[in-house]
Amino acid sequence: MDSPNQPARGRAATWAKRLGLVGVLSGAVLLSGCSKEELKIGFMPLDSVGATNHTEAYTHLWVGGWIAALLVGLVTWGLMLFCLIAYRRRKHDRGLPVQMGYNMPIEIFYTIVPIILVVGFFGQTVHTLNQTTEDKTPGEQKIEVVGKQWAWDFNYVTEDAYYAGVQANLDGTEKPGKNAPTLYLPANTNLEIELRSRDVIHSFWVPAFLEKRDMIPGQPNTLHLKALKEGEYMGKCAELCGEFHSEMLFNVKVVSMEEFKAQTKQLRDSGNKGQLGDDLDRTEWHKNPYEEGEK
Numbered sequence: 001m002d003s004p005n006q007p008a009r010g011r012a013a014t015w016a017k018r019l020g021l022v023g024v025l026s027g028a029v030l031l032s033g034c035s036k037e038e039l040k041i042g043f044m045p046l047d048s049v050g051a052t053n054h055t056e057a058y059t060h061l062w063v064g065g066w067i068a069a070l071l072v073g074l075v076t077w078g079l080m081l082f083c084l085i086a087y088r089r090r091k092h093d094r095g096l097p098v099q100m101g102y103n104m105p106i107e108i109f110y111t112i113v114p115i116i117l118v119v120g121f122f123g124q125t126v127h128t129l130n131q132t133t134e135d136k137t138p139g140e141q142k143i144e145v146v147g148k149q150w151a152w153d154f155n156y157v158t159e160d161a162y163y164a165g166v167q168a169n170l171d172g173t174e175k176p177g178k179n180a181p182t183l184y185l186p187a188n189t190n191l192e193i194e195l196r197s198r199d200v201i202h203s204f205w206v207p208a209f210l211e212k213r214d215m216i217p218g219q220p221n222t223l224h225l226k227a228l229k230e231g232e233y234m235g236k237c238a239e240l241c242g243e244f245h246s247e248m249l250f251n252v253k254v255v256s257m258e259e260f261k262a263q264t265k266q267l268r269d270s271g272n273k274g275q276l277g278d279d280l281d282r283t284e285w286h287k288n289p290y291e292e293g294e295k
């Protein structure tokens, strides 16, 4: 038997179909401009694919988070739009629409689903951090990267050589300028990169590595990773650090161990043997005031 609500339900179903079609079509149009590869990694830098032993974990969390968020968004937006259109006020409507109290199954649904989502996100984040920022694999090569206004020094600790960088000069291209310092990293080697600052807060960032660490004066930070893919990358300071912050760029060259040894040998041979110490710091951060007081 037909209920009096039958025509309204029929209209609602038609609207739901139309909205679904519009959603699918607009999604297809939006995504038609991007490559499959870009889509797969959620528009992260393309050169991050396989760049280090951490990039896959980060991309996985990023893409998984977006998929979950989009699914929730689609359901929420869909239901909102559906209600707005299907139950809109019509000409012959008089007075208030039907007033309804709570609906237990829906209340339970929208309490439990968000809890599952939050626990899922939390678990995935902890899992990713354990694989990446908590990576404490001892370094086969220890390298110190020192940020300074507005360039970088590199101490190749294991190889007993150093490189003192000067400020890059932008040349109008996206590349770091001609003078930009170059950090050499051996591929497929456990690296322990200690990050320090000589003056103000800087931040070490190689976009392709999908990792960034603050360099806070007096508080060294360490980055453990393995660069997997030989090639050239770009690095920059990611913390506004003064007038020429935008020129605080550097090149990263991930090379074979032979080439890394050759590069560091060349530094030693040209007189850059040893390390650039704290004595070069402009600030007093490197001195421990308590120790001095005891003297």
Ligand SMILES: [Cu+2]
Binding pocket: 147, 201, 202, 203, 237, 238, 239, 240, 241, 245, 248
């Ligand atoms: Cu900086």
